Amino acid sequence: MLDLNFIRKNPEEVKRAVREKHERVDVDHLLRLDADRRELLHQIEVLRKQLNEGSKRVSELKRQKQDAATLVEEMRVLSDKIKGHEKRLDPLTPEIDDLLLRIPNIPAPDIPKGEDASGNQVVRTWGKRREFSFKPRPHWELGASLGILDLERGAKICGSGFPLYKGIGARLERALFNFMLDLHTRKHGYQEVFPPFLVNRASMTGTGQLPKMEEDMYRTSDDLFLVPTAEVPVTNLHRDEILSHKELPIYYTAYTACFRREAGAYGKDTRGIIRVHQFDKVELVKFVRPETSYEELEKLVKDAEEVLQLLGLEYRVLKLCTGDMSFASSKTYDLEAWAPGVEKWLEVSSCSNFEDFQARRINIRFREEPASGGKVRYVHTLNGSGIALPRTLIAILENYQQKDGSVIIPEVLRPYMGGVEVISQ
RNA sequence: GGAGAGGUGGCUGAGCGGCUGAAAGCGGUGGGUUGCUAACCCAUUGAAGGAGGUAAAUCUCUUUCCCCGGGUUCGAAUCCCGGCCUCUCCGCCA
Numbered sequence: 001m002l003d004l005n006f007i008r009k010n011p012e013e014v015k016r017a018v019r020e021k022h023e024r025v026d027v028d029h030l031l032r033l034d035a036d037r038r039e040l041l042h043q044i045e046v047l048r049k050q051l052n053e054g055s056k057r058v059s060e061l062k063r064q065k066q067d068a069a070t071l072v073e074e075m076r077v078l079s080d081k082i083k084g085h086e087k088r089l090d091p092l093t094p095e096i097d098d099l100l101l102r103i104p105n106i107p108a109p110d111i112p113k114g115e116d117a118s119g120n121q122v123v124r125t126w127g128k129r130r131e132f133s134f135k136p137r138p139h140w141e142l143g144a145s146l147g148i149l150d151l152e153r154g155a156k157i158c159g160s161g162f163p164l165y166k167g168i169g170a171r172l173e174r175a176l177f178n179f180m181l182d183l184h185t186r187k188h189g190y191q192e193v194f195p196p197f198l199v200n201r202a203s204m205t206g207t208g209q210l211p212k213m214e215e216d217m218y219r220t221s222d223d224l225f226l227v228p229t230a231e232v233p234v235t236n237l238h239r240d241e242i243l244s245h246k247e248l249p250i251y252y253t254a255y256t257a258c259f260r261r262e263a264g265a266y267g268k269d270t271r272g273i274i275r276v277h278q279f280d281k282v283e284l285v286k287f288v289r290p291e292t293s294y295e296e297l298e299k300l301v302k303d304a305e306e307v308l309q310l311l312g313l314e315y316r317v318l319k320l321c322t323g324d325m326s327f328a329s330s331k332t333y334d335l336e337a338w339a340p341g342v343e344k345w346l347e348v349s350s351c352s353n354f355e356d357f358q359a360r361r362i363n364i365r366f367r368e369e370p371a372s373g374g375k376v377r378y379v380h381t382l383n384g385s386g387i388a389l390p391r392t393l394i395a396i397l398e399n400y401q402q403k404d405g406s407v408i409i410p411e412v413l414r415p416y417m418g419g420v421e422v423i424s425q
Numbered sequence: 426g427g428a429g430a431g432g433u434g435g436c437u438g439a440g441c442g443g444c445u446g447a448a449a450g451c452g453g454u455g456g457g458u459u460g461c462u463a464a465c466c467c468a469u470u471g472a473a474g475g476a477g478g479u480a481a482a483u484c485u486c487u488u489u490c491c492c493c494g495g496g497u498u499c500g501a502a503u504c505c506c507g508g509c510c511u512c513u514c515c516g517c518c519a
């Protein structure tokens with residue numbers, strides 16, 4: 001969330017962000033409630049001061065064995081008065097908090113204006129388009145004929161959108177996330193964590209999935225949520241903590257399965273495994289000093305890009321425009337891999353700097369060096385996919401397919417595949 | 426799931442309903458001492474909000490916070506109720 005103080009001072013900027021991100025929050029209403037609340041709070045504080053002083057005098061009188069009955073009676077009246085004020089204050093705070101939670105983060109200055117995905121900017125591309133002497137087939141055909149992807153049986157045991165990988169396909173899935181975790185931990189300096197796949201409501205609110213996206217989440221009868229991304233458990237690792245400046249920056253990487261209902265997304269990319277309800281993903285999460293967060297974002301993107309480079313997959317990097325960015329982000333890059341079978345760019349990673357938007361919700365701060373005053377400040381949080389599997393798997397199958405329907409395994413994955421070089425029937 | 430114990434500052438850990446935002450120790454920071462290191466000595470060291478003040482900061486005043494939420498009381502870390510979490514034992518179990 002944004003700093004209420006910032007909203008007071010920059011209401012127009014906040015309203016613009018609300019518009020640009022297609023949100024609906026009444027900022028003026030929020031400011032009115034806030035003014036009311038502060039006025040009431042002030043009155044209560046004045047009264048409470050009187051009460052505290054009075055109570056102290058009662059205590060003194062009693063110690064001197066003097067009669068305090070009149071004063072006690074006075075204090076009782078005062079106490080009731082405070083309670084009356086508090087009754088009026090009570091409903092205000094939750095309402096303000098709720099509004100605050102619904103105000104999106106403000107896009108960074110260099111973010112292109114735009115209504116939707118068409119306004120995104122291509123920042124760079126990597127790799128070259130493969131030439132095929134035949135018409136490349138889509139992954140669902142390859143997967144079925146190779147016996148590595150069984151969507152029918154996945155649907156039987158759970159429902160559509162829950163893919164079943166079999167045999168060498170299952171191994172390929174496992175090889176992919178192991179390869180990615182190794183790369184990020186060994187080469188890029190991330191610490192591996194393996195978090196719970198279920199999280200509570202506070203965690204979901206902390207990273208910004210709630211209250212806005214509740215319909216898209218799977219929820220259990222215990223009011224727990226299946227993680228839509230490892231970002232949620234991993235970012236919440238340090239909730240309500242004050243970190244030492246010595247600990248920063250902190251880099252984590254985590255594999256989790258991810259669960260998304262994608263309510264309202266029906267009819268889009270329904271074939272194959274482009275859009276599914278359960279998928280695997282390796283996530284990168286950073287906690288950094290505010291001054292370094294944009295630099296750290298560039299590094300994070302590079303770390304994700306390297307996965308695609310090592311896999312030999314053609315991709316492009318997009319800078320998202322205001323209308324296509326997520327609620328909590330101030331700057332986002334997407335990575336899209338080319339899939340020749342479906343003839344589409346597929347989003348395999350989304351890397352964002354949230355500045356202190358999440359840190360404020362989750363209350364993650366750090367203490368400055370004594371030389372800088374030892375002040376407590378919010379950290380900046382970042383995360384990005386490093387990277388998401390099903391679409392990467394699609395890109396591999398479709399890019400590395402051969403005329404006879406077999407698929408060559410990218411070299412970097414072979415050590416994870418027991419040396420298998422090609423998947424064939 | 427059953428029985429018991431407990432949740433206090435960065436950590437360990439005291440705390441009679443008022444003199445406790447909190448003893449003591451550790452840690453951190455500043456300084457001193459010392460061939461170096463270690464040790465020792467002194468001082469200092471929680472957070473959030475509001476009002477005032479300032480060019481800005483230092484600063485002053487004030488409210489709140491001892492897991493969370495209610496309640497009793499003039500007054501709650503301390504008493505009562507509910508919840509959450511942790512630990513120990515028993516049961517069950519991959």
